[in-house]
Amino acid sequence: MLRYVLGRVLMIPPTLLAMSLIIFIVMHNTPGSPLQPEGANPLSPEDLKNLAAAWGLDRPLHEQYINFLVKAVQLDFGYSYSYRTSQVTEIISRTFPVSLHLGTMALLFAVVVGMTLGILAAINQNGPVDYFCTFTAMLGVATPNFVLAVVLIIVFVMLLPVIPRTGGWDQPVDWILPTITLGLGPMAIIARYTRSSMVDVIRSDYVRTARAKGLAERRVILVHVLKNALIPPVTILGPLFAAVGTGSPFVELIFRVPGMGRFFVQSLLARDYPMIMAVFLLFGAFVVIMNLVVDLVYGFLDPRIRYD
């Protein structure tokens, strides 16, 4: 067990290293330059040269990459190209908590509503509740969140004005729509997983035994079925949290949430190399660690799984 965890943890640095190399290659081997972004006022050749020297972009590529690595290990990503007075780490430490906050709320919403829907659907198999749940789940899977955002704003801000404004992040009222928008997709996925896993367990022998003993249906479901049926949905929480916990640029753009996603799109458009690198590595680390945590939790919940 310890060996397994250690092996997985040791795989994290090489994965991030390979990621940074891929991003570095993609950024530096494509047309365009951060010195002269599209639409900006043209700089004189002399200014361009000075700027390149200041950012270290005039050195050979391998040297640039090694410089980046040496600093990145110390969590120093330098100054952002597009927000020139701020360090990348400053921007991220200011915006990442907002994204994380939004993501956590969205995931909580997804887990609570998704599991409830899934359980209800499984108990009332092929009944109207089941069809309603299946349909909602499909809608949630297939609707991109910016489409959902537009519809939610039109319905809840304009048609039935229950929510006073279309965006912002100052009052808890502003949190409602972004949370639902971001959470509906994961909610649908969780509902689907929960339903199919519930259905599997309900058909198993030990549940039949429990019913044969004469237990009340309520007790069978709550005590016997739920405990085992909720294990598989847990496995997808990791990737979902990694996807949602880091926020979504679209949701943040539409609802004017001051999170990382919004800044990230800006920095991508400006070819802000330090910002792009830092954000991608942060996301990557998040995904890898979340997957590891979930694998371990899974092994803990289901003793049949052994890691050697």
Place this chain on the structure above:
Amino acid sequence: MELFEADPRARLERSLAVSTAEEELEWVPARRASLWGDALRRLIRNRLAMFGLAVILFFSFLAAFAPVIAPHDYAEQFWDHIAEYPSAEFPLGTDLNGRDMLSRMIYGARVSMTVGLVAQFIVVLIGVPIGAIAGYYGGKIDTAIMRFVDIMYAFPTLLFVILIMTMLGKGLFNIFIAIGLVGWVTLSRLVRAQVLSLREKEFVKAARTMGASSGRIIIRHLLPNALTPIIVAVTFGIPQAIFTEAALSFIGVGINPPTPSWGQMVGEYQQYIRSYWHMSLFPALAIGLLMLAFTFFGDGLRDALDPRMNE
């Protein structure tokens, strides 16, 4: 005498025939039921899938005949009809540049349908060979490819596509490349798993004993047997590609204006949603509807091709 009767129904019918009418030992062939025929019948019976198909056909029709159907050119500007709400003259209103929203929506179907199909084709071109090679040859090649796939899995997909697009620049062709470069990962993993499980089957061994080359075994024996999951994965990949294009155009790194794209319209006009709701609502609904249609159809297709999965 067939030792291996493919269709159990035929066997049943024959045994019934023998027991009931012994004087007439006439062999009546059973209705021929092939895998595809059966699947097609199940698919047609699935109402949601048929609804999805109808929507897909409708949008394909719009896309194919856009110049004939659209009342105006997508770039034509009506200077005295700027930012109008839906009316008899402009059923979906006009945008901030005085262009007919209906016409732009109809032309927008072109971009979405093309991206969905072509990008998925590229994904297949990259993903299937890589997965098949990894699964068939195993060993070091497999380890190397799968390590790379693991790394690609750690990337936030959508952001990586955006990165590639900002680096390559706007345009339909670049969208194909970006989606292809990112989308093959899932498919190749699926193909590899299929090939891995089929590789040791008897019919593959038989082919190998008869001297078939590796390439022939992969193309003639392994891939056809792995076709069902590939088709299903591709069908689900189409709405993903449509979504990706819409998302790219939404933030302004997708299609080159003035070519209309639904995602671009939503992205540009969502800022004015309180004043001009129609400009972002209609394209948003179109994206949602088309993606939903492909998802319904994909679900139906999966259930039809593999009834065991529909438990």
